[in-house]
Amino acid sequence: MDRLIPKPEDHFTFGLWTVGNRGRDPFGVEVRPVLPPVRLVQLLSEVGAYGVNFHDNDLIPIDATFHERDAIVAEFKQALKDYNMRVPMVTVNLFTDPAFRDGAFTSNVRAVREYALQKTMVSIDLAAELGAEVFVLWGGREGTEVDASKDARDVLKRYRECVDFLCEYVLDHNYALKFALEAKPNEPRGDLFLPTTGSMLAFIETLAHPEMVGVNPEFAHETMAGLNFYHQVAQALEAGKLFHIDLNDQKIGRFDQDLRFASENFKTAFYLVKLLEDAGWQGMRHFDAHAYRTEDEEGVKAFARGCIRNYLILREKAQRFNEDPEIQAILQQLRAEGGDEPLLYSPEMAAALKQRNFDRVALGEKAYPYEKLDQLVVDLLLGVR
Numbered sequence: 001m002d003r004l005i006p007k008p009e010d011h012f013t014f015g016l017w018t019v020g021n022r023g024r025d026p027f028g029v030e031v032r033p034v035l036p037p038v039r040l041v042q043l044l045s046e047v048g049a050y051g052v053n054f055h056d057n058d059l060i061p062i063d064a065t066f067h068e069r070d071a072i073v074a075e076f077k078q079a080l081k082d083y084n085m086r087v088p089m090v091t092v093n094l095f096t097d098p099a100f101r102d103g104a105f106t107s108n109v110r111a112v113r114e115y116a117l118q119k120t121m122v123s124i125d126l127a128a129e130l131g132a133e134v135f136v137l138w139g140g141r142e143g144t145e146v147d148a149s150k151d152a153r154d155v156l157k158r159y160r161e162c163v164d165f166l167c168e169y170v171l172d173h174n175y176a177l178k179f180a181l182e183a184k185p186n187e188p189r190g191d192l193f194l195p196t197t198g199s200m201l202a203f204i205e206t207l208a209h210p211e212m213v214g215v216n217p218e219f220a221h222e223t224m225a226g227l228n229f230y231h232q233v234a235q236a237l238e239a240g241k242l243f244h245i246d247l248n249d250q251k252i253g254r255f256d257q258d259l260r261f262a263s264e265n266f267k268t269a270f271y272l273v274k275l276l277e278d279a280g281w282q283g284m285r286h287f288d289a290h291a292y293r294t295e296d297e298e299g300v301k302a303f304a305r306g307c308i309r310n311y312l313i314l315r316e317k318a319q320r321f322n323e324d325p326e327i328q329a330i331l332q333q334l335r336a337e338g339g340d341e342p343l344l345y346s347p348e349m350a351a352a353l354k355q356r357n358f359d360r361v362a363l364g365e366k367a368y369p370y371e372k373l374d375q376l377v378v379d380l381l382l383g384v385r
Helices: 037-047 066-082 110-129 152-172 197-204 219-224 229-238 266-278 297-323 325-336 347-355 360-365 370-381
Strands: 012-015 051-055 089-091 134-138 178-182 213-215 285-287
Touching: 012 297, 037 051, 037 066, 037 297, 089 110, 110 134, 110 152, 152 178, 152 197, 178 197, 197 213, 197 229, 219 229, 219 266, 229 266, 266 297, 266 370, 285 297, 297 325, 297 370, 325 370
Parallel strands: 012 051, 012 285, 051 089, 089 134, 134 178, 178 213
Antiparallel strands: none
């Protein structure tokens, strides 16, 4: 069906690390061969993706020489041109190398923090070279197992200093880049600092250049914390701070699964898609997920197509929701009573409210038809409406 075929304006993206995931887990070795970045670009073009994102070392090995680096980048640029793909976002790997075993920006060791800044600046240069607009920072090792090891206040100071440093670097080089901070409650550390999107939003307001920094919420990460991802993204949108988003899925109470988007939590995924589409959000729909360990290369392509297809299905469901007369009648009934004018303070308004006689009993007896509304949504999602 044409409506389920992705178009460039849908802005679907994947990371090299997603379709390039080889199926390794803590209890088993890799089950899929290495696919070079050029092949991954081709694969993503075949499934209808708009662009490809990457960590620095997804593309360039950490020990590559300058000559090797230039050859790799040139080949990658040609592949992007050949397959009409873009690089909207780049990020940096500050969690794999043993140097970052106890953090990067929050390490107790100044040389580690300085090396982390060096590595990030080099990655920012590459992001600018490839035309990326967003640079994501995920603090995968910014955490602890032993609270005695770090003063939690010092941690925030160090984190702030490094983000401020990088903002100044971008400004100094006139790069058209924004930063997006990504939260996660735990894993690979026992506890990660700034564990939720709300934590990140509060932290951003303490930075020297808060206008340059937003968030990159991830479905799985917020679900791991027992939170409603739809609500986290709504807060970021309302604050004007949704600079990027990671779409996947997750079972509550499990390790970070990075499942195919909308393969588990249908309702939350539906409300999320509806939120993004109703808001007319122009950012990338980035799928930070990977195929099951059972899959071969064809299975990886089926996984990627499934992420895209599920988003498009839910987008269509959201349109039907907005056009459904019975659903909209209930919503109008719920929203219309008493009007929706802003409650703005004035001395007169405050005095009038204090003098007003409210029928508390009647307010307490009022019922709300949420059971019916929710079942209508369920019917819609299950395809019987």
